[in-house]
Amino acid sequence: KTRQFMRAFNEINLHFSEVFTKLSPGGISKMILENPAKPFEGGIVIEARPRGKKITSIESLSGGEKTLVALSFIFAVEHFQPSPFYVMDEIDAALDGPNVHRVSMVIKEFATSSQFIVISHREENIVNADKIYGVSMKDSITDVFSIKMEEMEVAPGDKSMEDM
Amino acid sequence: KTRQFMRAFNEINLHFSEVFTKLSPGGISKMILENPAKPFEGGIVIEARPRGKKITSIESLSGGEKTLVALSFIFAVEHFQPSPFYVMDEIDAALDGPNVHRVSMVIKEFATSSQFIVISHREENIVNADKIYGVSMKDSITDVFSIKMEEMEVAPGDKSMEDM
Amino acid sequence: TYIKEIIFKGFKSFGDQVVSVKLDKGFTAIIGPNGSGKSNIIDGLCFSLGRLSKKTMRAENLKDLIFVGTKTKKPASSAEVTVIFDNSQNLFPGFTGQDLMISREVNDKGKGTYRLNGTRCTREEILLKLALANVDPDGFNFILQGKIVELTHMSPEDRRIFIEELV
Amino acid sequence: TYIKEIIFKGFKSFGDQVVSVKLDKGFTAIIGPNGSGKSNIIDGLCFSLGRLSKKTMRAENLKDLIFVGTKTKKPASSAEVTVIFDNSQNLFPGFTGQDLMISREVNDKGKGTYRLNGTRCTREEILLKLALANVDPDGFNFILQGKIVELTHMSPEDRRIFIEELV
Ligand SMILES: Nc1ncnc2c1ncn2[C@@H]1O[C@H](COP(=O)(O)OP(=O)(O)OP(=O)(O)O)[C@@H](O)[C@H]1O
């Protein structure tokens, strides 16, 4: 049982570092067993170090940095044991433009093997989608409709959506 | 004492509705005493109804709608008893473009009487500031510098900031 | 497998009518103004897959999930959400040749019903089918609004338990 | 009154050097990439005004607020933040003709010091001065990152108590 756990832990750890470096270039992250000799008697601690910075507790990372760490963890688990679909509701809320773009590219990469349903207000994310659905209130009732990429000139949720 | 409380309650309630209607056009909101006869034996409940919709619990409002309700409350209290300064760290994270703009205009209005220090990644908010400070990592240390509005061509936190 | 379609009737802001959202494999983006109903789509998906925690669907009672009406429309008497999973790989034996259709309904008395391809069943039977696809209504594959940063605040024990449960 | 300047030395990501942020009345926007130090500015402001809750400044211990160094720079031995409040309206009698300068420092032994215009004082004396300006380090005029939506989840009692405390 311990061997099974260690195999999962090591594989997820590998992917965790890989994905974090994609999202935070030059950054390093890893999961650490509190009790390496007896894994089940301790927990798993996360260490993440953006490029050039020294390790601080994960608590003192910024909102955007924490988002990247959390997403790296999710994608690492996805690699190990994919779910058929993923739902992500405004996961890019705390991210600056370049980070939204990097996250979006990673979603695109993993979307070749799993289905991703992503709610977002951020243009740098939406432009990478294979399919876009617009949602708006029509007579105060939710209406859902397909949007062609070519119709997406303005940042969505912006003026273009208000006109619909 | 009750009279003092009721005077504050009524005045804040008035501003609460006013500001909410500015942020959510056609919307209605009010604070309600759970025990109008004995205010101190009950709490204060908030009701908020965006245009055209029927009242649902404040719990079932969307992330963006909750943000507007919370800000309306803050600004209502500001009206009643201004603080010399306000700090707002990414309060627009959950808002779509048009709502960011409305919130920004209300900040601008209240900024004539109080100092507002607003952290944001959203262009529709930043363009309304009287003064802009850029923050970036230089040799992995925080550097703070003034930015002229004319330098702000691209959405901040985007490519323009990465080049700095 | 993947989700081919989600069908709403009387659920939250979808009105007392049938609203169908067809989905494809790959990367689908859902966009729109605040309060338009994007997260409600997700709540509907969670609801239909048997999620029990009403709080995570922003409802105090199951009845809060029923469309309350608008200025011009009457409330619905029940809320129903159907999710259709692709079965072209026969991931769900026993439904060979057809897609897996999971349905859940709640009426204004608070009474709930689950259906599998039209036939009434229990929540446990739904969960068993979903387990074949490695789907869990409370799974980490659902990152709900505002919840992504919370993931970094998981205690070390919970993180270890999470990985334990994967194997 | 308003905040004229915030001065950091050895605080969080500001390095072991003096960093000054001059502010004006009105609407100031602070922008920059993720992790650049924007929220750290706010943490510094809270710290200097006497905020006790380390958690809200994302530190487990006060010592975590001291610059830990980088690949090329050594850590700082203490963290200090100074806030300068305008006193042109003589809102702070006893400091007539000068601005109010509140300073707080913590060293790597965890020992803390407060200063008022250079003179050592207690945290209580700082709070008394701030009260003249209706400033409270734990006040609702600080909306920290990720906290705006939480405001709608206040219990009815807490909301009433909040208004009670205003009067
Ligand atoms: N039972 C119900 N009947 C009718 N409307 C409802 C019901 N429950 C919730 N709503 C409405 O649904 C709206 C919220 O929808 P939702 O959370 O999906 O918005 P959203 O598109 O995700 O917005 P945001 O971008 O702000 O997150 C609210 O305005 C709420 O009043």
Ligand SMILES: Nc1ncnc2c1ncn2[C@@H]1O[C@H](COP(=O)(O)OP(=O)(O)OP(=O)(O)O)[C@@H](O)[C@H]1O
């Ligand atoms: N004591 C310390 N010494 C050095 N660096 C620190 C210290 N404490 C925190 N930091 C660094 O400060 C950074 C976070 O800064 P901050 O939260 O201000 O970012 P931010 O600009 O608000 O970003 P975001 O836009 O993502 O919210 C982290 O990278 C963290 O490692």
Ligand SMILES: [Mg+2]
């Ligand atoms: Mg939403």
Ligand SMILES: [Mg+2]
């Ligand atoms: Mg921040």
